[in-house]
Amino acid sequence: MNINTEINRLLNFAKQRGLISEDDYYYSANLLIDVLQVSEFVPEEIDETLETAAPILSRMLDYAVAEGLIEDTANERDLFDTRIMNCVMPRPSEVVRKFQSDYARAPKAATDNFYKMSIASNYIRKDRIDKNLVWKTPTEYGDLDVTINLSKPEKDPRDIAKAKLVKSSSYPQCLLCRENEGFAGHAGHPARQTHRLIPLRLASHRWFMQYSPYTYYNEHCIVLNRKHIPMKVNRKSFENLLDFVTIFPHYFLGSNADLPIVGGSILSHDHYQGGRYDFAMAKASVEKAYSVAGFPNVKVGRVKWPMSTIRLTGEDREELADLAEIILNKWRGYSDDSVGILAETDGEPHNTITPIARRRGSAYELDLVLRNNRRSEEHPLGIFHPHAEVHHIKKENIGLIEVMGLAVLPARLKKEMHLLGQELIKGTADISGIEEIACHADWYKMLREKYPAVTAEQVDGLLQAEIGEVFKTVLVHAGVYKRDAAGLAAFDKFMQAVSQAD
Incomplete structure (x- = not known):
C-alpha cells in the first residue's frame, strides 16, 4: 500500500x-x-x-x-x-x-x-x-417506521478486556457532556475529536446542539444542557422546546420522559432529541377536540395514536407552555383505578409526560404523551411497557423515538429473521427446538397458521410487515389509556379534570 x-x-x-x-x-x-x-x-x-x-x-x-x-x-x-x-x-x-x-x-x-x-x-x-435495515409498515395509525440497527459494531473480547483496565475517571461525566468535544477517547469511551457543538440560548440558558453519531432518522440531532444535571420535564422543558422550534422552524424537538422505564437511556444528563423528519405520530389526526377554560386560543385534541397523546396548537408560545404546565401538574397527581393508573405508590411517583414540539406555519404544535411507569407481578418490567409476549422483538424502554412511531430494533433480528424465513418456506411445524430462534416459537406458530404456504419471494416482505405489527402492539402496551370504550372514556375523564384545574 x-x-x-x-x-x-x-x-x-x-x-x-x-x-x-x-x-x-x-x-x-x-x-x-x-x-x-x-x-x-x-x-x-x-x-x-x-x-x-x-x-x-x-x-x-x-x-x-x-x-x-x-x-x-x-x-x-x-x-x-x-x-x-x-x-x-x-x-x-x-x-x-x-x-x-x-x-x-x-x-x-x-x-x-x-x-x-x-x-x-x-x-x-x-x-x-446505510447498512441498517429500514422499512415502513402501514397501520390504522399511519406508516410506522422500523429499523434493525446494524451500525454499532459488536464488542471485540480484546476491547472488552482493555476497557476493564482503563482507570476510572469522571471526565467527561457522560457521553452527552459538553466536554466530549475533542476528547480522544479510550477503550471505555468513544473518540470524539471530530465532535462539534453549536451553542444555543433556550429560555435564557446555555444549551448545545449536535448530531447523533448513530442517526436513526434524517438530521437526528441532540440538544444538551451545558450542565450535567438530571432529566426533568417541567415548565422550563416546554419553553425550551418551543424556543428551539422558533430558532429552527424546519426541525422538531422532543424530550424523553424523566422517570425510569418510560424514560430514555440517559436520564443523568438533561437533553432533547430532534431533527428534520415527519414521524407517523406527527401525521396522525386529532380525533376529538376538547376545550379548556381560560385558553380559547389554544386548540386541544386527542390524537388518533396508540399511545395516549394530547395535542396543543396555537400561535402564542406562552399560552401553550401555560396549558402544558397545567396538564403536566394535573397528570403527575392523577389516579384512576378503573384503568390501572396510580400517580404514586409508597411515595414513588409514576406519572410523567413525553413532550414533542414542532411548527405548522405560524402555529406551534405541542404533543404531550401521557406516561406511567408502574410495575406489577404480571408485568415486572412495566405495566405500560412492552409485555412479555413481544419481548422476542422489542424488550427495551419505549423512549421518545419509539413514542413517535420509529422502532429501533436489535441487530440480532437480522439473522433471526433470516432463519425464521427459511423455516417458514420449508413449512416447519415447530421451531422451539432450534436454539437460535426458539424465543420466537409462539410468534412463529401464529405466522404458520396465518401463512400456511410461503415462498422465498414473499418471506422477507411478510416478516417485515409482521414485525411492524408487533411494534404497533408494543405502542398499544405502552399507552396508558387503551383504545377501547373504557379507555377512551377514562381519557375524556382526565381531560375534564384538566379543564377544571385551578
Whole structure:
C-alpha cells in the first residue's frame, strides 16, 4: 500500500468537502504524517470524488495495523480513524462561525451544512448507518417506521478486556457532556475529536446542539444542557422546546420522559432529541377536540395514536407552555383505578409526560404523551411497557423515538429473521427446538397458521410487515389509556379534570 497516496486522497477529500482550505493543506498533511508515523511526504494530484472518507480510512487503518500502530480490533480502529480525521477538521470556533454565517442567510442552510460536515468528518458514520435495515409498515395509525440497527459494531473480547483496565475517571461525566468535544477517547469511551457543538440560548440558558453519531432518522440531532444535571420535564422543558422550534422552524424537538422505564437511556444528563423528519405520530389526526377554560386560543385534541397523546396548537408560545404546565401538574397527581393508573405508590411517583414540539406555519404544535411507569407481578418490567409476549422483538424502554412511531430494533433480528424465513418456506411445524430462534416459537406458530404456504419471494416482505405489527402492539402496551370504550372514556375523564384545574 502506498500510504503517501492515501494521505493525498484524504487531503483531496477534505478540501472537496470544505473541511480544510488550500491554506490548510501542508498543516493537515504534517498532522497526518505525525499520526501515521510517516517519515516522508510528496504531494500528488488526486482526481476522484467520494461520498464519504470511509474507503480511504479503511486503507489507512490497514496500514496502521500492518505497521503495529494499532491492534486490529473494532474499537482500536474507531479510535484511530477518528484521530486521523481530526487532522483535517476545522476547529470548533470555525464551525460555530460558519454555522452562524449560514444561519444569517437561512436556518435550513445552517443545519444543512453542519449535517453535511458531520458526515464528511466521519463523525456520523454513514457507511455503517446505510447498512441498517429500514422499512415502513402501514397501520390504522399511519406508516410506522422500523429499523434493525446494524451500525454499532459488536464488542471485540480484546476491547472488552482493555476497557476493564482503563482507570476510572469522571471526565467527561457522560457521553452527552459538553466536554466530549475533542476528547480522544479510550477503550471505555468513544473518540470524539471530530465532535462539534453549536451553542444555543433556550429560555435564557446555555444549551448545545449536535448530531447523533448513530442517526436513526434524517438530521437526528441532540440538544444538551451545558450542565450535567438530571432529566426533568417541567415548565422550563416546554419553553425550551418551543424556543428551539422558533430558532429552527424546519426541525422538531422532543424530550424523553424523566422517570425510569418510560424514560430514555440517559436520564443523568438533561437533553432533547430532534431533527428534520415527519414521524407517523406527527401525521396522525386529532380525533376529538376538547376545550379548556381560560385558553380559547389554544386548540386541544386527542390524537388518533396508540399511545395516549394530547395535542396543543396555537400561535402564542406562552399560552401553550401555560396549558402544558397545567396538564403536566394535573397528570403527575392523577389516579384512576378503573384503568390501572396510580400517580404514586409508597411515595414513588409514576406519572410523567413525553413532550414533542414542532411548527405548522405560524402555529406551534405541542404533543404531550401521557406516561406511567408502574410495575406489577404480571408485568415486572412495566405495566405500560412492552409485555412479555413481544419481548422476542422489542424488550427495551419505549423512549421518545419509539413514542413517535420509529422502532429501533436489535441487530440480532437480522439473522433471526433470516432463519425464521427459511423455516417458514420449508413449512416447519415447530421451531422451539432450534436454539437460535426458539424465543420466537409462539410468534412463529401464529405466522404458520396465518401463512400456511410461503415462498422465498414473499418471506422477507411478510416478516417485515409482521414485525411492524408487533411494534404497533408494543405502542398499544405502552399507552396508558387503551383504545377501547373504557379507555377512551377514562381519557375524556382526565381531560375534564384538566379543564377544571385551578
